[in-house]
Amino acid sequence: PSPKKPLPFTPSGYVRVRGAREHNLKNVDVDIPRDALVVFTGVSGSGKSSLAFGTLYAEAQRRYLESVSPYARRLFHQMAVPEVDDIDGLPPAVALQQQRGTPTTRSSVGSVTTLSNLMRMLYSRAGDYPEGQPLLYAESFSPNTPEGACPECHGLGRVVEATERSMVPDDSLTIRERAVAAWPTAWHGQNLREILMTLGYDVDKPWRDLPKKDRDWILYTDEQPSVPVYSGFSADEVQDALKRKAVPSYQGTFTSARKYVLQTFATTQSPLMKKRVARYLVGSDCPLCEGRRLRRESLSVTFAGHDIASISRLPLKQLAALLKPYVEQTAKGNAKHDRAHPEQVIVRQRIAADLAARLSVLLDLGLGYLTLERSTPTLSPGELQRLRLATQVRSNLFGVVYVLDEPSAGLHPADTEALLTALARLKASGNSLFVVEHELDVIRQADWIVDVGPAAGEQGGMVLYSGPPDGLAKVEASQTRRYLFDEAPPPARTPRAPSGWLKLEGVTRNNLDRLDAAFPLGVLTSVTGVSGSGKSSLVSQALVELAAESLGHAAAPEEEEADALAPTDTAPTGGRIVAGMDKVRRMVRVDQKPIGRTPRSNLATYTGLFDHVRKLFAASPDARRRRFDAGHFSFNVAKGRCPTCEGEGQVMVELLFLPSVYTPCPACEGARYNERVLAVRYRERNIADVLRMTVDAAFDFFADDEPLRRPLGVLREVGLGYLRLGQAATELSGGEAQRIKLATELQRPQRGDTLYILDEPSTGLHPSDIDRLVAQLDALVDAGNTVIVVEHDMRIVAASDWVVDIGPGAGDEGGRVVASAPPAEVARAKGSRTAPYLAKAL
Ligand code: ADP
Ligand code: ADP
Ligand code: ZN
Ligand code: ZN
Structure with missing residues (x-):
């Protein structure tokens, strides 16, 4: 069912926020309706998350934790107490936030959705057992229990061998x-x-x-x-x-x-x-269970002819089809057996019906290509969030607020309607939805909009508008307004001509089977297709690996530390690059992974501009008199940093029975350096003052210093003028991290021989930020480089020179090149699910 425009909306009650000051929020007062779909909008860095997650969700969580025992409190993920005077009328909250980076716990699609529990029950109670074998308990079908695990590989399914x-x-x-x-x-x-x-x-x-x-x-x-x-x-x-x-x-x-x-x-x-x-070490399937992880007895039980391990490898869409006859009781089974055990027939129908109902939500959310056994670390953050969303839709909770973070991320526009349906179902069962979102199609369906702005960081943090969508049309200061109500298409542009072709042959990876593909060099290319069609397999996995191999370095040098510890699996990408690599000297992935995992790395250290700042300080008369060198101005080096906090600027305080908290270091008050270093001044400022400056302020302060002006200028151009130089890597959003990486690239001397690869760069970006991003990508292309992005955002696709559309469907129904042409041509391509949406954006 397609979601309809909501009826004129009359709220049943409000959550009243008074005096919110978390992060950049400017003492915000706002009333937000309950039992409604509320969308928080605003440019990246304006303070949407600080309001929705940092304030509303954090406070709901805090209240909930107050009501449980101190012991239980420690077991929960800790959140700081938000900076807010008062919140009234706040229901309990469930956050469905996208976790970036690698999730720490290993689980599977089946366990996250709890579908695996039901499957085990089905096999235990209604499976076909070999003659004479007694019934097994549900645990026997789990590789994570001693009753179920294969004795050879202990339930891992893999053995490592040298x-x-x-x-x-x-x-x-x-x-x-x-x-x-x-x-x-x-x-x-x-x-x-x-x-x-x-x-x-x-x-x-x-x-x-x-x-x-x-x-x-x-x-x-x-x-x-x-x-x-x-x-x-x-x-x-x-x-x-x-x-x-x-x-x-x-x-x-x-x-x-x-x-x-x-x-x-x-x-x-x-x-x-x-x-x-x-x-x-190389991994290989366990010889005893053949990678199926279970004991022989457990594997001997079947349902519809499959053992439980094989059924967990079917795409969910196929699994749903397989269950259908059991739900409708049209399955041709063993009639004699069924007559003898009528209770089993009932159990089978009930469990199958429950499974089918849960699966249908997953299919609606465009996840039918996943399998139960797929491990969660291999899922994108968007896929994982939708899995958890689907689980909630079936959970029968009511009276709670769901707080979501860009649920449209990773979703093709064709699948957005299903997402809206799932959100509508949660609302219909009596819940409130607070959603941070940039996708205009989602914003248009909101009952209520809270628009935060007007700009980012210090220049944001105010609520510009809170009310039904139509009312935003009158708010001059809102960036969102321009995109929501201005239907004028962007000016027509002529695609640039490629300078050559990067040709791949016989690519085999996940759902790609001996695929041939070609990417134009020297232009901006968007790779499109529904979720699960194979875009990442082709670009972020195959192309990256093959290009890295040809450039003679490992695919991911700095990242994936955790994976580097695991034995290598024996499934390398099949295929090769047959042309074009002679024009590529470098490859750079610009992703949304954090630029560092500790507060010791920050904007200034990552971009390298802090090295120059330290040299300036070391050259000052103050420093020369004291014989200080650049090392003294590093908070990572013992001689200059504050000994109490060792340069962290904060210390952890352990509280009995309460979450431990960080407080500013009592010795340096957060400055990170010792007093002797802080006494050194460069133009009246000490090194800690510089770290506290925003990029904008530093740009003026160092105006006559060319080596600093350039990188600071680029940071401003990518829209990060509001960040502080010392802002810790851990305090940056994925979008901010990505733009810092982009800025670091843009400030390099350009030789025009770099291949840039970006996976959904629009995530976390407001349409106005996206326009800026496209301008930056254009700059890279104009310098002769090649840029390939995997994208769902049609503004970016429309602004590309070339489009490679993968599909037509997901999983087995995808993995082919549906169209490969300039945007205007792809917009007319038959059989492309992207075409109609692209046509609208052109
Ligand atoms: P949005 O969700 O609108 O993109 P955020 O609420 O994430 O914006 O950020 C608002 C401002 O607060 C930005 O300037 C950001 O850099 C800053 N900020 C975000 N998280 C933290 C944090 N943990 N500590 C300090 N500042 C933060
Ligand atoms: P897209 O990027 O278009 O969303 P993907 O390339 O991620 O699509 O996925 C294409 C197909 O490959 C899907 O069926 C997906 O389930 C499968 N797949 C992707 N990554 C993995 C992986 N790490 N392990 C197993 N299957 C995968
Ligand atoms: Zn085994
Ligand atoms: Zn200190």
């Missing part, structure tokens, strides 16, 4: 030349070689020429013989010394390469060591 190929990457080398790369380096590795000499192995023959028996023993034996070792002797001298029973240099104990790798991986405390040995 193989000859993984441990001996180059078999033309000899043992002396470190053929066994997996062995430790330095003295320990040398010991092992000397032990092999005592044992009579030839360490100077190429590895591949050694007999298989010898190679296997060296790599795999569990024996750990202890033998006399003669350091520095040749092979003959060693054998001679052994015969003479000469006094050895030392007694050495042998460890095979596999034993060393597995033992180190399992026991080392050093992440670096773990990372080193993980390189020599």
Whole structure:
């Protein structure tokens, strides 16, 4: 059902906020209706999240925690007490916030949605058991219980193994030349070689020429013989010394390469060591359960011919189709068995109906291409949020406020209507919805708009309008107003001509099967398609990996630390780049991941401009007199920083029975430096004053310093003039982090040979921010670079030079290039689900 324009809206009651001052909020008073769809709008950094999450949700959470025991309180995710005088009429709140970065806990689609519990119940109570096998409890169908887990792999489904190929990457080398790369380096590795000499192995023959028996023993034996070792002797001298029973240099104990790798991986405390040995491990399916994670008894129970592991690998859409006949009781089953056990027939129908109802919400939200077993860390933040939203729609809670953060993120415009339907269902069951959103199609469906602004940071933090959507038309200061009511299309533009083509052949990855694709060089390309069609598989995974390989570096050098610890899986991207890489010298991904995980990295350190600031301070007469160098002005170096907080500016206070809190450091009052360093002035300001300046203020302060003016100017151009130089990485939103990365790129000298890849850069951006972003991307292209974005926002797609539309559907129904042409042509493409939406934006 398509959502209709809401009837004139009469609120039933209000949440009254008085004196909100969280982050940049300017003592805000606002009344927000309950039992309504309320959308918070405003440019990025204006204070929407500070109001919706930082104030309303935080306060609801705080009140709830007050009512539970101190012990339980500690178990919850802690939120600070918001800066607000008073909030009245606030119901309990549930936040469905998008977590960026890698989620810490490993779970699956089935567990997040609780569908897996129902599946286990279905198999336990209504599965087909082999003759004579007793019924199993539901737990027996979970790989996470001792009753269910496969005894070989302990329910992981995978075993890690060290193989000859993984441990001996180059078999033309000899043992002396470190053929066994997996062995430790330095003295320990040398010991092992000397032990092999005592044992009579030839360490100077190429590895591949050694007999298989010898190679296997060296790599795999569990024996750990202890033998006399003669350091520095040749092979003959060693054998001679052994015969003479000469006094050895030392007694050495042998460890095979596999034993060393597995033992180190399992026991080392050093992440670096773990990372080193993980390189020599490969994952493979468990031989006993074939990757299905369960005991044999559990796997012998079937439903509709599938064991529970295989059914969890079906796309949800297929799973729903498979259940349908059981819900409608038209399934052809074992009639004789059913007559004998009428109770099982009833149980089967009930559980199947419940599963089908829950699945239908997931399908509505465009998630039918997921499988129950898909692990949540591989989902995008938007997918995860919609999964949790779907779970809530079926939860029968009422009287709560759901606070959501850009639920349209990652969603193709074709799927936005289903999202609105899900939100409408939550509202219809008596809940309030507070949604931070930029997507105009969602904003138009709101009962009420709270528009925050007028600009970002210090220039924002005020409520410009709070009322039904129509009333916003009269609010001059609102940026949102221009986009919501101004239907005039952007000026027509002529697409730029490509300077060449980057051609990929035979790409195989996730749902892509031997796909050929081509991206134009020297222009801005948007890759479009419904959620799950394969955009990220093609661009963020395959293209990135293949290009990185061809440039000769790893795909993701700095990120994915957690994953680097896991053994490599044996499913590399299939395919290759057959043309165009000769024009690409560099590849840069501009994503929304945090620029750092601790308050020690900040805007100034990340962009590198702080290095120059420190040099300026070190060159000042004050500093020269004291013989201070640039290191004194780093809060990460002992000689200059405050010893009490070690340069953090804050200290943690542990409170008995209460969440621990951070307070400004009592010694430096948050300045981060010791007094001697703070006494040094550059133009009347000390280093802590500079860190407290906004980019705008610093731009004026350092106006005559060219090396600082340029990066500061670029930061202003990307719309970050309101950020403070010392603003910690942890306090920045994903959109802000992304724009800092972009600014860092824009200030580089341009050589026109870089490939930029952006995955949904519009996330978290107001339409006015998007116009600015497009201008920045254009600047990169005008300097000769290539920019490829994965996007749903039709403003960006319309402003591109070229569009590659992937689809037509999701999962198995996608993975093909539906259209590849300039925007105007794709807007007319038959069979493209993007075409009608693009046509409207042109
Ligand atoms: P929006 O949701 O409208 O994009 P936010 O509410 O996230 O805006 O941010 C409003 C302002 O508060 C911005 O200047 C932002 O940099 C700042 N801010 C956000 N989070 C924090 C924080 N944890 N500590 C300090 N300042 C913050
Ligand atoms: P899009 O970026 O267009 O939303 P994706 O490339 O993320 O689409 O997904 C395409 C298909 O590949 C989907 O069926 C999805 O479930 C599957 N897929 C994507 N990433 C993974 C992964 N890490 N593991 C397993 N399947 C994946
Ligand atoms: Zn197993
Ligand atoms: Zn301090």
